[in-house]
Amino acid sequence: MNVWLQSLVEAWDMLTNIPTPGGLEFDSDADPDKTVACFPLVGALIGFIAFLIASLCSLLIVSDILAAAAATIAISLGAELVSGNGEVSLLAAVINLKMKGVPLSELKEAPDTGIVFDGAVSMLIFISIYLLKLICVGLLVFHGLSSWFIAVFALGYLTRAKLALNPRTRNSRPLVEVDDPKQTLNLCWLTTAGAVLIGGLTSFPAPLLILIISYFLFMGYDYFFEKGGFDISELLVDTYGAAADLFFLLLTASLMAK
Numbered sequence: 001m002n003v004w005l006q007s008l009v010e011a012w013d014m015l016t017n018i019p020t021p022g023g024l025e026f027d028s029d030a031d032p033d034k035t036v037a038c039f040p041l042v043g044a045l046i047g048f049i050a051f052l053i054a055s056l057c058s059l060l061i062v063s064d065i066l067a068a069a070a071a072t073i074a075i076s077l078g079a080e081l082v083s084g085n086g087e088v089s090l091l092a093a094v095i096n097l098k099m100k101g102v103p104l105s106e107l108k109e110a111p112d113t114g115i116v117f118d119g120a121v122s123m124l125i126f127i128s129i130y131l132l133k134l135i136c137v138g139l140l141v142f143h144g145l146s147s148w149f150i151a152v153f154a155l156g157y158l159t160r161a162k163l164a165l166n167p168r169t170r171n172s173r174p175l176v177e178v179d180d181p182k183q184t185l186n187l188c189w190l191t192t193a194g195a196v197l198i199g200g201l202t203s204f205p206a207p208l209l210i211l212i213i214s215y216f217l218f219m220g221y222d223y224f225f226e227k228g229g230f231d232i233s234e235l236l237v238d239t240y241g242a243a244a245d246l247f248f249l250l251l252t253a254s255l256m257a258k
Contacts, residue, residue, distance in 0.1 A: 007034035011042050016082045033178040036161050037187035043157030044195035046082060047150035050075045054146035068142040075137050087242035088133060092126035094239050133246060136253040148252050151199030155214055156245035158192045163237045203256060
């Protein structure tokens with residue numbers, strides 16, 4: 001149990017910009033297999049925090065519309081703070097560079113996110129992505145579906161785990177080396193499935209539909225990276241992880257918020 005807790009702390013420190021309490025000290029080192037297996041759990045915890053924020057706003061603010069608006073802003077800004085590079089800013093900066101003909105494979109580190117304020121097109125990309133995220137978050141909060149954030153972020157961090165285990169890197173070694181990649185990925189799926197079922201418990205059998213759709217989407221994702229011919233880097237994990245968060249947020253909001 002101690003190793004799993006240490007591995008969860010290690011995964012949290014790797015994936016988020018929020019430091020863990022300094023008092024968390026362990027006698028054993030984190031296990032890489034268990035650390036990657038905890039990636040979706042980190043996403044589920046972030047989603048649970050978003051759920052708590054939405055619930056708190058509903059309790060403290062009488063108006064449903066104002067409560068939804070306050071929760072939407074808080075959750076969206078919080079997601080930016082949790083991410084080391086800022087999810088929306090990173091996506092906007094990478095898309096802007098891609099439009100200028102700069103391939104993602106040439107980026108050695110996260111681009112300067114200040115580029116999103118460089119010109120009308122850059123600003124439009126940033127605003128469009130941010131508005132899309134606000135609308136999706138707002139729909140889930142307004143319709144009382146905030147628990148789905150647990151599922152959404154677990155799926156997004158499952159994407160990060162799959163990329164971290166992919167050996168298509170410059171040195172043909174995954175970003176995180178584990179003893180048994182297949183077993184580790186199965187643990188990731190198990191954690192994610194639990195998070196999706198818990199997050200969508202009140203909307204059953206919708207969680208099963210989301211899991212089935214996600215499974216086939218990831219099969220296409222694997223094919224895309226296999227045929228893409230580019231190396232996986234930490235920047236690519238951050239970029240596609242942020243894109244996955246937004247995609248699963250959009251998918252869930254589209255299916256559930258009617």
